[in-house]
Amino acid sequence: MTRCRYCNRKLRSARSIALGYGPTCRAKALKEARARVIAQHRPTTVDKAELLIADGGIVPLRGNRVWRVVSTDGTATYKTHAAACTCPAGVRGRATCYHRVAAELMALAA
Structure with a gap:
């Protein structure tokens, strides 16, 4: 018997069992999880990440772990993951x- 990781109720459908949650949970x-990700980052960073997602500037490369993203001006593309990015800011690693925020949000949605 498999139980929901959120409410501990018994799961019946194959999809719910595979995900570990019922649809509502x-x-x-x-x-x-989305609220936690948003709370960890600056509002301007989250806004830019959501705009990137809305514009379709993030595409999965390997499942839902590695993504191809486009730069702000649209002239370059980078590989990104929730833990690292090949863009100049990601390579410097100061912030x-x-x-990366967009990759975290996309991974949650998958």
Whole structure:
């Protein structure tokens, strides 16, 4: 018997069992995870990440772990992951670039 990781109820559908959550609990868990990601980063960084997602500037390369992202001006592309990015800001590593935030948000949605 498999139980929901959020509410501990018994799961019945194959999809719910595979995900570990029922549909309602999955939505709640995703909402909470998204709020945690947004709270960890500067509002301007989150805004740029959401704009990147809305514009379709982030495409999965390997499942939902590595992504191809486009630069702000659209002249370059970079590989990114929630933990690292090949953009100039990501290579310097002083602050989290918006590409990484977008990758975190996209990984949650998958």
